[in-house]
Amino acid sequence: MAEHTTSYYAATAHRQDARPPLSGAVRADVCVIGGGFTGVNAALELAQRGVKVMLLEAVKIGFGASGRNGGQIVNGYSRDLDTISARYGEHAGREIGALAREGSEIIRDRVAQYGIQCDLKPGNIFTAFTSPQMRRLARHVKIWNDFGFTDGFELLDKPALRRHVQTERYVGGLIDHYGGHLHPLNLVQGEAAAFESLGGVIYENSPVTALHSGDTARVCTAQGEVSAKTVLVCGNAYLHGVLPELEGRIMPVSTQVLATEPLGEDAATLLPSDMCVEDCNYFLDYFRRTADNRILYGGGTVYGGQDPASVRAKILPLMHKTFPTLKDARVDFAWSGTFALTLTRFPQIGRLAPNVYFSHGDSGHGVTTTHLLARLLAEAVSGDTRRFDIFAGLPYFPFPGGRALRVPLTVVGSWWYRARDRLAV
DSSP, X not given: OOOOOSOHHHHHOSOOOOOOOOOEEEEEEEEEEOOSHHHHHHHHHHHHTTOOEEEEOSSSTTOSGGXXXXXXXXXXXXXXXXXXXXXXXXXXXXXHHXXXXXXXXXXXXXXXXXXXXXXXXXXXXXXXXXXXXXXXXXXXXXXXXXXXXXXXXXXXXXXXXXXXXXXXXXXXXXXXXXXXXXXXXXXXXXXXXXXXXXXXXXXXXXXXXXXXXXSSEEEEESSEEEEEEEEEEOOGGGOTTSOHHHHTTOEEEEEEEEEEOOOTHHXXXXXXXXXXXXXXXXXXXXXXXXXXXXXXXXXXXXXXXXXOSOHHHHHHHHHHHHOGGGTTOOEEEEEEEEEEEOTTSSOEEEEEETTEEEEEOOTTOHHHHHHHHHHHXXXXXXXXXXXXXXXXXXXXXXXXXXXXXXXXXXXXXXXXXXXXXXXXX
């Protein structure tokens, strides 16, 4: 049986639940494909409504990006709210903008309602390398204020930022007090246990081999089949040939993370307020303290989703540039994870058939947007499609060059942003 990657999260997970693979023919009201944040939370939302739900996970709950990410609760989307309005129209922009904090609210509600132990901490900080980046952060606050989010933000000059992040790299920053950070694998596993406590059924090590739509949909695995009135496809970057029409809409992208040895008070010295941090570059670094006082540091981007030859070689120079005092710190864990990117950098939800729904492409903001879109999926299945339809009605744009050329063409396009990062503009 396949297991989790050798990450810090897998090594420190509270739960080691083992669930059997699907065997034989079973029936459900709803079958969910994918045991990450989207699938588990859509299943939980439906179970709370009394719906009989079965969930199929190809490996283990949280095996993919949901159990490997930086653990940062970042509100909003991968594009700012004014960009969304400009791109999709004022009405859609206002409706989508109004939901910008709902994902983080859902997470906090889940943790409180079900007593999930996932090291939840408040606050995330965006750091600026230059004055132009600081101006963009100030503009970000104004945009969110214009959308009705008038509290929770705190702009920091360099001395104020130093009270939160002990490095000379940045000229200032911005705190979002409605952000935060957590242990993502413990969160998704706790949410899965909550789903099961309501009668939900999970089958692990059950990769889907085929999906047949119809009045009654059939979801097939190597050893079994689920017949369901409705199917939710939440495999994101991990569908692997099952639904080519969905895979062609996204690009797998890998990002890399490492965790140092426990550093004791040295970790608290580097990050005194225990908030998570990400910088303002297009190819950004992100980091935070863990509950056992390690520094967890991530960054890097590999289009196509391949792992680099060495995660350590890719990330250590970044961490050492930010925190030179960590050059002698031991690295206990280094891993890579894959998320799904859309051309617009905006998540997509929709229907493949009247009773087959999908959600994917959170484009780097998956911790929060997955929770929001899972709720919208559950609402639509339950008959309330208003909010679902707002997202589902947004235009879809394929990657130039199709699946064969999307990676090299995206790499070429990214050179402009790499140049901007190097020039710090």
